Amino acid sequence: MSGKNKVVVVGSSNMDLVAKTPRIPVAGETLSGTDFFMVPGGKGANQAVAAARLGADVVFVAKLGKDVFASRSIDNYRNAGIDISRIEQIEGVPSGIAMIAVEESGNNSIIVVPGANAKLGPADVTAAKDDIAAATVVVAQLEIPMETVLETAKAAQAVGAAFILDPAPAGELSDELLSMVDIIKPNETEAEAITGIKVSDRASAAKAADVLLDKGVKTVIITLGGRGFMLARGRSKEIIANHNVKVVDTTAAGDAFVGGLAFGIAAGKPLKDAAVYANYVAAVSVTRQGAQTSLPTQMEVAAIMN
Numbered sequence: 344m345s346g347k348n349k350v351v352v353v354g355s356s357n358m359d360l361v362a363k364t365p366r367i368p369v370a371g372e373t374l375s376g377t378d379f380f381m382v383p384g385g386k387g388a389n390q391a392v393a394a395a396r397l398g399a400d401v402v403f404v405a406k407l408g409k410d411v412f413a414s415r416s417i418d419n420y421r422n423a424g425i426d427i428s429r430i431e432q433i434e435g436v437p438s439g440i441a442m443i444a445v446e447e448s449g450n451n452s453i454i455v456v457p458g459a460n461a462k463l464g465p466a467d468v469t470a471a472k473d474d475i476a477a478a479t480v481v482v483a484q485l486e487i488p489m490e491t492v493l494e495t496a497k498a499a500q501a502v503g504a505a506f507i508l509d510p511a512p513a514g515e516l517s518d519e520l521l522s523m524v525d526i527i528k529p530n531e532t533e534a535e536a537i538t539g540i541k542v543s544d545r546a547s548a549a550k551a552a553d554v555l556l557d558k559g560v561k562t563v564i565i566t567l568g569g570r571g572f573m574l575a576r577g578r579s580k581e582i583i584a585n586h587n588v589k590v591v592d593t594t595a596a597g598d599a600f601v602g603g604l605a606f607g608i609a610a611g612k613p614l615k616d617a618a619v620y621a622n623y624v625a626a627v628s629v630t631r632q633g634a635q636t637s638l639p640t641q642m643e644v645a646a647i648m649n
């Protein structure tokens with residue numbers, strides 16, 4: 344079956360335990376927080392929900408424990424309209440969790456315990472090969488084992504699906520993996536971790552993008568926080584500005600961007616249009632609290648585009 348609109352996300356599922364605090368505590372310090380939320384998160388899950396909420400047909404390939412966090416997460420994915428048939432629950436390992444402190448400025452600090460996410464293996468990607476074969480877009484991030492990310496890239500390449508890599512959390516990437524990436528979407532920190540080039544302005548972003556393009560990545564999108572993003576393809580480098588919004592919480596801004604990009608490409612938008620759309624999706628997400636709770640519908644994105 345042809346996969347118009349079909350997106351496969353291979354990635355992490357976490358439960359986010361979010362505390363609001365006047366500021367991020369330093370080592371050894373105990374602070375009184377001002378609020379608390381428990382919301383499903385994990386970069387893979389966030390991106391799957393982001394694309395599904397916008398209207399993509401999403402299959403999420405993930406691993407969870409058999410605990411209360413898993414039940415909550417799976418209910419949430421089902422409610423978002425995600426195909427959960429490739430989510431497996433395993434014994435003896437906790438579901439992944441993230442402890443997130445959000446300070447009043449909107450900045451955050453996060454501890455991730457991978458749990459079952461570390462058990463998502465290449466065999467799980469192979470088991471999803473029919474879904475990948477039917478997909479227009481395949482997405483992965485780095486909260487799962489690297490060998491699984493590599494297998495995902497190979498599987499996407501084998502069927503001609505666009506492979507989007509969100510290289511987060513930041514780390515080094517092999518040349519083998521980069522050579523199979525259609526679109527890589529680091530933020531400034533991640534771009535520096537991969538290329539060794541500190542990204543602080545247009546020139547340094549372009550230089551970092553060139554390093555990635557030289558390794559065979561077809562398109563580089565470096566997100567620049569409140570300044571929008573750089574789109575780099577071949578010699579072309581463009582910075583596309585952001586929308587002025589009132590920032591409440593930037594958690595999952597990058598995930599909103601990736602979900603918006605995956606949706607846009609799966610829906611048949613040209614690449615630049617899909618990236619511009621993703622910028623709007625991310626802008627809406629920073630005006631709201633939490634990870635998946637902040638992800639907008641198509642109508643909500645349309646409202647700020649007008």
Ligand code: ADP
Nearest residue numbers: 530566567568569571572590596597622625626
């Ligand atoms: P990450 O969340 O991965 O650290 P960024 O901080 O670069 O990534 O943000 C990703 C995207 O989220 C940006 O490209 C932009 O679209 C949106 N965004 C982030 N911060 C803001 C902000 N202050 N105002 C508007 N949009 C923002």
